[in-house]
Amino acid sequence: MKEADYAYASAYTRTLENKMLKKSDIEALLSVSSLEEALRILSDKGYEYSKTGQGIDTDTMLKEELLYIWKEVKDACPKDAPIYILLYQNDFHNLKAILKSVFSGVAYESLMMEPYTISPGEIYHAVSEGKIENLPEIIREPAANAYDILARDNDGQLAEIVLDKALFSLMYKAAVSSKNDFLMDWVDLNIALMNMKVALRGAYSGKSREFLRDSMLQCKRINADELANASAQDISNLLEVFRQSGFEEAADAARQSISAFEKWCDNELIRFIQPARYITYGFEPVFGFLVGKQFELKAVRMILSGIRSKIPAEALRERLRDLYV
Secondary structure (H helix, E strand, O other): OOHHHHHHHHHHHHHHHOOOOOHHHHHHHHHOOOHHHHHHHHHHOOOOOOEEOOEEOHHHHHHHHHHHHHHHHHHHOOOOOHHHHHHHHHHHHHHHHHHHHHHHOOOOHHHOOOOOOOOHHHHHHHHHOOOHHHOOHHHHHHHHHHHHHHHHHOOHHHHHHHHHHHHHHHHHHHHHHHOOHHHHHHHHHHHHHHHHHHHHHHHHHOOOHHHHHHOOOOOOOOOHHHHHHHHHHOHHHHHHHHHHOOOHHHHHHHHHOHHHHHHHHHHHHHHHHHHHHHOOOOHHHHHHHHHHHHHHHHHHHHHHHHHHOOOOHHHHHHHOOOOOO
């Protein structure tokens, strides 16, 4: 992967980045009293929306914004750019939702995330017909394992852990194949955060050391064996491992609540990619922009939903994650 190959993509991404929401834009959205006012602010930043017989379809607006960004970036990048690694997350999200749909009878269509590398229709037909062998190789084995767990034990939590572990294993292999240190380090951070989440939830639910260790992947940032051992003992021991591994803020957040810890995890991902903005050209600013845009869209979705539900601005502000710009 050569930096020069991304000269055009980096420059073009910079123009898209200039339209991203800043903290002042978020504060403006939080200050409005109606959905229409919020949409006027978003329209000035390039978001496009339309009215239907049932009102303003903000879900379609957000989906189309994401698809537009992905098309623009993909077209600007070299054909072998490993940005697809982000789409694996959507593939596995869709697989989880479809498995839940098949086993519980809940509709899955509205839960699908785009873009993806595997059609949700293809996943649904294979899962609903019990023909997991028809699925693409990258999800075939984890889908079969999760399917068996749900069919045998109806254990949704274990099925989700199996799929998360498989997802990050797949992402790490793709990152290593790319030979890009930034991407490998980003995936390693994701694995560390996954392990820490598993350990924290396991400490509260009394999971065994064996269960916890089997649910984790090894990474550079924090030792999975130490996490599993401490989690199987108690919360205090686990938070001490967090601190000894250099995650003091994570320990403080986890002591507050699981939701505070999950917010810290998201902010840690943003903090990791923010320096990519200052790299002149290369894969890093392109990838950083895509991740940052995903976080922006999540923030917009949360605010618009909060406006509809008349949630106070301060409560929304507390839930919001940091921004890329």
